Amino acid sequence: MQLPSPEDLLARLRSLDELDRKVTGGMVALCIAAPDRLRDREWMAQRFVHVATVAHGFDAEDGPATDADVERIRAYAQARMDAVLTATLLLFVRTAEDLRLRGGSFTFADAQQVIAGYLG
Numbered sequence: 001m002q003l004p005s006p007e008d009l010l011a012r013l014r015s016l017d018e019l020d021r022k023v024t025g026g027m028v029a030l031c032i033a034a035p036d037r038l039r040d041r042e043w044m045a046q047r048f049v050h051v052a053t054v055a056h057g058f059d060a061e062d063g064p065a066t067d068a069d070v071e072r073i074r075a076y077a078q079a080r081m082d083a084v085l086t087a088t089l090l091l092f093v094r095t096a097e098d099l100r101l102r103g104g105s106f107t108f109a110d111a112q113q114v115i116a117g118y119l120g
Contacts, residue, residue: 003097004093004094006098006118010118012090013119016083019076020087023052023080024084025115026051027048027084029115031088031092032108032111045077048081048085049073049077052076052077056076091119094118095118099111
């Protein structure tokens with residue numbers, strides 16, 4: 001995967017809708033927490049469904065999901081998973097590079113600040 005320029009990444013992220021950007025942000029946070037899992041397609045797909053479910057406003061405390069709820073998430077995953085996961089990985093590597101260029105050590109909060117700047 002080639003490192004995108006900040007401008008290219010911003011253009012890609014702007015092409016996503018608000019829900020896609022929300023899922024992308026959640027996915028990048030999970031990737032930062034478990035960078036060793038980035039190449040695990042099954043893990044990424046499971047996490048995508050989880051983050052997308054939360055981003056759609058579903059909560060286990062609200063009771064079981066209806067068939068319509070499940071279909072809504074399935075349709076979203078089928079239509080948007082590839083684009084959102086590509087954006088996730090590009091944002092992850094761009095964030096890592098931006099932090100590297102700053103020099104010194106950094107925290108998760110520093111990474112979140114960079115991510116928020118791109119997802120604006």
